[in-house]
Amino acid sequence: MIDTPVRITARGPLDIAQVAAFGDPAQTAARLSKHFRLTITPAPNRAIVAGDLTVLWHGPGQWLIARAPAATQLADDLAELFGEDAAVVDFSHARAALRFEGDGARDVLATGTSIDLRPAHFSPGACALTALGKIDALLHAVAPETIDVYVARSYAQAFVEWLDAPVISS
Amino acid sequence: MSAEPFRLPSGGAIDRTRTLAFTFDGRSYTGHPGDTLASALLANGVRIVGRSFKYHRPRGVFTAGPEEPNALVRVGEGARAEPNTRATMVELYDGLVAQSQNCWPSLGLDIWALNNLLAPLFPAGFYYKTFMAPARAWPAYERIIRRAAGIGAHVPHADPDRYERRFAHCDVLVVGGGAAGIMAATAAARAGADVMLIDERDTLGGHLRGERGGAEILLPYLRELAADKNVRLLPRTTAFGVYDHGTVALAERVTDHLGAAATPSLPRQRLWMVRAREIVIAAGAIERPLVFAGNDRPTVMLASAVRTYINRFAVLPGRRAVVFTNNSDAACTARDLTAAGVEVAAVVDARAGQAVVATTGRSLRAVAISSIDDAGRPIDASRWIDCDLLAVSGGLTPSVHLHSHTGGKLTWEETIAAFVPGTGAANIRVCGAARGVFPLADSLSDGVRAGGVAAQALGLKPPALDLPACAPEEPWSIRPLWEVKSARNMRGKRFVDLQDDVTADDLELAVRENYRSIEHVKRYTTLGMGTDQGKTANLNGLAIVAQRRAETIATVGTTTFRSPYTPVALGALAGPETGKYFEPIRRTPLHDWHAAQGATFVEAGQWLRPRAYPRPGESFNAAWRREVLSVRGTAGICDVSTLGKIDVQGPDATAFLERVYCNGFARLPVGHGRYGLMLREDGIVLDDGTVTRIGERQYFLTTTTSNAGRALAHLEYLLQAVWPELKVRVASVTDQYGQIALAGPRSRDVLGKVADIAVDSAALSFLGSAVTTIAGARVRLLRVSYSGELAYEIAIPAGHTVAVWEALLVAGQEFGLAPYGAEAMAAMRIEKGHAAGAEINGQTTPADLGLARLVSTKKYFVGRRLLERPAMADAARPTLIGLTPVDGVTPIPAGAQLIADARAKPPVKMLGHVTSATFSPTLGRPIALALLTGGMARIDETLVAASPLDGVSVAARVVHPVFYDPAGERLHD
Structure with a gap:
């Protein structure tokens, strides 16, 4: 059924932080936009990639931000930026990220999630909080044939086992 | 031969x-x-x-x-x-x-x-009548009846096959790959829709594949669909249920047809959950049998099946045939039989007042034919005709099942003597024979119409589509003939439901006994209750009931159509997540270290926790008892990464926690922790854990392992629904941090060697918190104890947990530091009388657990009002106590009931139950915790812990629940 190749690689290392607005999400989005020189909105299920930075919608007024490790910790930078205007939580050890590439990437993931992964409906720039099998996951359409999957660290090995299990015919 | x-x-x-x-x-x-x-x-x-x-x-x-x-x-x-x-x-x-x-x-x-000879004893409802008295004997009767009746025997083995699950989305799902379905799919696909076309047969083409000339005229359309990358064709796939919002469940038989040649990497079956914006049902129609005496004999066969066996399979179901029909089907069946070389001995057409009134032969040998009146009664002497095949057709019943699954209504259509779909779900279109449109040319154009309407609903422009040319057909006509009455001296059973052996006489009996609702008639007679769900039987059955009640068929109505449309293998429903894949396994950052050390593991929800670390030659019990003594004597470390961890921050964080916990938090200084007790709204304990104030407006909470999800959901709910005005955010950081408990009288010495700050009692007092660096990682310390010893919990960014763990082991070597597992931890908490999952069981209040002193009387908190109910303070409530065996050696079984007297005659008054039990390595004897009516007022009483399932009862003395260091001197040192 899935006769096209899928390449799965681990992404990382990544420095990850979550930002959650206390008040109006639009204000927090505007602060983030200014800081990163991007257009970030409170619109749900949207993701923005710029260079090694990825900003993913992570719930109402909430964003998961990932970048390559730098001299300073991302959560510290953001905490300084927002002060008492938003909650910043360090997620740098909390998530494992995998990249699925190839024609069959969407088919493989469709065995585990009920969301619509057809290219026209989950196009680059879309992200979704869902479950793959029985594991919570954040999916991000990076390119037409590239989807990133973030799972909680404690489920990372179980997720690989699920991928490896006779759940998916190849 | x-x-x-x-x-x-x-x-x-x-x-x-x-x-x-x-x-x-x-x-x-x-x-x-x-x-x-x-x-x-x-x-x-x-x-x-x-x-x-x-x-x-x-x-x-x-x-x-x-x-x-x-x-x-x-x-x-x-x-x-x-x-x-x-x-x-x-x-x-x-x-x-x-x-x-x-x-x-x-x-x-x-x-x-x-049984056939005893048939008069087995009328409708015979179970109820014959075997009711004496009621006590029913189980014995039932066993015999079940052996005699029933279909097929179950397979008492685990299913060795693999099953897959797949989710799919499409614009238009077309169910049924016959003439109408193929045209509907073509119309929708040409309009630009993303289409799935499914059919339960091995190839598409529908009933035409069984007719002369086959599905030839559909092939160009099928080729076009197969080449379209926006179209997915799924043969061997049954749509067995339609649910809300365009959800359709499909069962695909992937390798069932291959036997041993099946590719091992492929599953046996695949369950599809499809979400379609538009659904086109082109499920066709099912031919009805006719009801007459002896209508169940081999080879009485549906006329359409006879044609299919001849045309598609090149098989002769007989050599000399009689055709019996009440509709325009007669001519083509006779034609196909003749063309195949079968002698057609007679065409018995009910439209001309003729009927088959009896049959004979173990396998069919002859049929008797008579003229009949309008009520189906034979009116002249019958004549016998030799034949070995009887092709019957009582008309066509549109397959309205899927339309009805979502509550679609049905309308009686007199011209075809069947129900057709009426109003239904807005996104479901029914077309072709499933809508009662039988002539091929009409069915083709009806498919184009339905596909076009679906496309239009999606905002697409329906294309112009040339219909294939097809041969002219005689107009459809039918004379309803719901039953042929038995001729005089030619009695024989007239079956309505072949699978469940329900006869016309059974239905008549049910009506005579005043069963009114067709649903009751169904259950009384078992009409339509077999694995085929009466697909060939139901309409004839309800027509006979209507006739007996002198009502119209539309008034009698149908029974409810429920999924699955046809039987689905349980394996397909279970899918791939069986056995070791049933639940994902959650692992701590130290999992591999534990495994390498030969730890035994225990499940805690989805987590795997190290249970004990047996040394070579050491038994499990010896191992965890040694670990307890090591903690009590020197020091130990334990992986407590599975504890739920929640970050709470915001300007209103303190106010929020004041409301969430029943004990006070307003004056908790930064850099200090506190035990926190969380109640549900009804005053029952929800969870307990620690709360560390790590900033003016930021807290780090821990919850129990098992309640981590529930506690976070509780906090989220309160913030979103109850106090949305609070500026507070909560986030699960369970995965961000590994957590290690360092416990024992020498734990401070171990910590002092690795931390880069002072950890003496003045610098880090009980419940004090500090940030330090261990093995290069920034970690947070909280001096808190679960074991009852001087102890610390260390939260470490998860990726550094192993380094910190190993640094502690190295530093602790000189003191005899050893890792301890969940079993030692559980034993030590029982020694200390801490309530855990077995006591925080969704039924206990703080007072029940001996924690009444924690509950604030000065503030509002969740659960306060309902905690004030009189029953919550009832003196008879079971409360936490300790138990110790009177003989000092017999283990007290967990789960045992507490009673006053072992010799009491039932019913015995239950005084409480044992919640947790262990052997205390520290005290050298068994101990237990229990919830007991009267609680601490019964100290020193002797009760019996009875566990009849184990055949055990133990005399036990009621004691204070804190067995070890009741004054708490060791942890405050």
Whole structure:
């Protein structure tokens, strides 16, 4: 059924932080936009990639931000930026990220999630909080044939086992 | 006799160049690719394939499709055997093994057929009538009845096959790949829609594949659909349920038709959950039988099935045929029979007042024909005609099942004498024969219409589409003939439901006994209750009921159509997540370290936790007892990463926690922690844990492992629904941090060696918190104790947990530091009388757990109001106490009931139950915690802990629940 190749690689290392607005999400989005020189909105299920930075919608007024490790910790930078205007939580050890590439990437993931992964409906720039099998996951359409999957660290090995299990015919 | 004596030398859609061998009831036969098991059996002259449900009458293949009521067989062997498989839907493969069912000792000689002679004793509802008294004997009767009746035997082995699940989305899902469905899919696809076209048969084409000329006219459209990348074609796939919001469940038989040749990497079946914006149902129609005496004999067969066996499988179901019909179907059946060389002895047309009134032969030998009046009563002497095949057609019943699954209404359509879909779900379009549109030309254009309407609903422009040319047909006509009454001196059972052996007389009896609702008639008579759900039976049945009640069929109405449309393998519903894949396993950052040390693991929800670290030659019990003594004597470390961890921050964080916990937090200084007790709204304890204030407006919470999700959901709910005005955010950081408990009288010495800050009692007092660096990682310390010893919990960014763990082990070596597991931890908490999951059981208040002193009287908190209910302060509430065996050695079983007297006669008054029990390595004797009515007022009483399931009762003394260091001196040091 899935006769096209899928390449799965681990992404990382990544420095990850979550930002959650206390008040109006639009204000927090505007602060983030200014800081990163991007257009970030409170619109749900949207993701923005710029260079090694990825900003993913992570719930109402909430964003998961990932970048390559730098001299300073991302959560510290953001905490300084927002002060008492938003909650910043360090997620740098909390998530494992995998990249699925190839024609069959969407088919493989469709065995585990009920969301619509057809290219026209989950196009680059879309992200979704869902479950793959029985594991919570954040999916991000990076390119037409590239989807990133973030799972909680404690489920990372179980997720690989699920991928490896006779759940998916190849 | 040659192989396959009833196979035509040419024609049909079978591959004569290849021969497939199979067995039925141990005898070897052959067939060809393209055959079903049913067609191959008929080709070999096998007429009797099973025995009926109640009367054990011989039965043969009756249909050529999914509606088959008779030819249910067991396919496969051993663990792969599948009972109640419809021979008409089993594609033949080489090496197929099939067996008849419901026959003992053999198909030919079935002793239960005696039931047939006792039939007067087995009328409708016979279970209820005959066996009701004495009620006490019913279980014995039931066992015998169950052996005699019933279809197929279950397979008592684990299913060795693999099943897959797949989710899919499409714009238009077309159910049914016949003429209407293919045209609908073509119209939708040409309009630009993303289309799925599914069909339960092995190839698309629908009923045309069974007609002369086959589905030739549809091939150009099928080729176009197959080449379209926006179209997914799924043969061998049954849509068995339609649910809300365009959700349709499909069962795809991926390798069932391949037998041993199946590719091992492919699953046996695949369950699809499809979400379609528009659904087109082109499920076709099912031919109805006619009800007359002896209508169940092999080879009485549906006329459409007769044509299918001849045209598609090149099989002659008989050599001399009679055709009996009440509709315009007669001509083409006679024509196809004649063309195949079958002698048509008579065409009995009810429209001309003729009917078959009786049959004879174990396998059909002759039929009796009479003229009938309007009520179906024979009105002249009948004449017998020899034949070995009777093709019957009582009209066509549109397959409205899927339309009805979502509550679609039905309308009675007199011109076809059947129900057709009425109003239904807005996104479901029914077309073709499923809507009662039978002539091919009309059905094709109806498919185009439905596909176009679906496209339009999606905002697409329906394309112009040329219809294929098809031969002119005689206009559809039918004269309803719901039953033929028995002729004088020619009694015989007139079956309505072949699978459940329900006769017209059974239905009459039910009406006579005043069963009014058709749903009650169904359950009383078992009409339509077999695995075929009465696909061929129901309409005839309710028409007979209507006639007996002198009402219209529309008034009587139908029974409810429920999913699944046809039986679905349980394995397909269970999917791939069975056995070790049933739940994902959650691992701590130290998991691999534990495994490498030979730790034994224990499940805690989805987590795997190290339970103990047995040394070579050491038993599990010796290991965890040694670990307890090591902590109590020197020091130990334990992986407590599974604890729930929650970050709470915001300007209103303190106010929020004040409301969430029943104990006070307002004056908790930064850099200090506190035990926190969280209640539900009804005053029952929800969870306990620690709260560390890590900033002016930021807290780090821990919860128990098992309640981590529930506690976070509780906090989220309160913030979103109850106090949305609070500026607070909560986030689970369970995965961000590994957590290690360092405990024991020497733990401070160990910590002092690795931390880069002072950790003496002045710098880090009890419940004090600090940030330090261990092994290069920034970690947070909280001096808190679960074991009752001087102890610390260390939260570490998860990726550094192993480094910190190993640094502690190295530093602790000189003191005898050793890792301890969950078993030692659990034993130490019982020694300390801490409540855990078995005590925080959704029924206990803080006072029940001996924690009343924590509950603030000065503030509002969740649970306060309902905690004030009188019953919450009832002195008779079971409260936490300790137990110790009177003899000092006998273990007290966890779960045991507490009673006053072991010799008391039932009913015995229960005083409480044992919640947790262990052997205390520290005290050298068994101890237990229990919830006991009267609680601490019973200190020093002797009770009995009785566990009748274990056959154990132990005399136990009630003691204070804190067995070890009740003053708490060790942890405050």
